[in-house]
Amino acid sequence: MTAVLAAASRDIEQFDQYVMGTYARFPLVLERGLGSRVWSNEGKEYLDFVAGIATCTLGHAHPRMVQAVTEQIQKLHHVSNLYYLAPQGDLAQWLVENSCADKVFFCNSGAEANEAALKLARKYAHTVHGISEPVVLTAMASFHGRTIATITATGQPKYQKDFSPLLGGFDYIPYNDPEALVAAVGQYQGRLAAIMLEPLQGEGGVRPGDRAYFQKVRELCDQHGALLIFDEVQVGMGRSGKLWGYENLGVQPDIFTSAKGLGGGIPIGAMLCRKNCDVFGPGDHASTFGGNPFACAVALAVCQTLVTENLIANARERGQQLRDGLRVIAEQVPLEIEEVRGWGLIQGLVLPESSSIQSRDVVKAAMDRGLLLVPAGPKVVRFVPPLVVTATEIERAVAIVGDVFTELCR
């Protein structure tokens, strides 16, 4: 045992010596996974309710993913976008046939997908409306990525601090607030290119969009010729209990982005739009790796498995079970837990502002008991298990959360 522990801390020491310290990592080295479980290099088993941060749609080592990865790597993995690629065409067709979009651009991450959306919206404003200084409105407490454009779009100062000057052409509105929305749209009349929102704010605290608010957003965009962009990077791909988060709001975007869950953990991003705003021509945008046959074949296998294994219904049912279970615990503990909120298999347990307990404390205590969770801000504990999670696994996770609060409240 001591030899194993020594090996574990040696891994961490070596890692910290050579890898930049951009993450506040937990002292845990994960080695392998299967379904909704992962194992550390000390052989300890964990229930994985992080799933690579809402990414491992099919969990770990899913046979369909293993098959797609193996077949495509043996056939053709990368040749560039100088040529036509069948897997890219197949994936684009699946996405278009299963969404409100007509066209797709592929890249490798959420931030890149949002960059593409912002470039498209700016070009649309310039070429269709003749706006020389277009403005994009985004929400406070949003998260859109870590590039310079996407930290500018992200309405949270903590991601922007030390990286000024940010880009021009952005302003921020409070989320789910129709009055502030109307005021901002009025303020930027004649310059408004787009409004970009998450259907449910993930990093900002698992905050679902309000139906009436989003309907108002759609209406104002139509009135002013502005594009509505949805960032579906975290909530899309079935996690919300519907394929796309916007289906929970009864509103369709002009442009939306996908990434995290799209490749089931293989890096891929996509920006999708309707015909009328497809103003990109050759040379306007590009990505060397974007949409390569490897990533696209795996993502298509993930998409098809959502259907063949009925995983969107599973996200809905298991999500309900998780929320109900957490709500029972919330009532039992002496802590005044604010609420449990979310859609499908993205749920947030909101700790009281007044309590000294932070989301990180809950995450640490759960990890000690064999359950991996991830904070969404200092006061929200986020639950984003793979879409293949079973009823027994949800039951087990809820029981562990119960034990964690009993311990933390002692």
Ligand SMILES: *Cc1c(COP(=O)(O)O)cnc(C)c1O
């Ligand atoms: C994670 C996330 C991003 C950024 O995705 P990366 O792949 O890390 O660049 C953008 N938007 C939302 C809503 C996200 O959750």
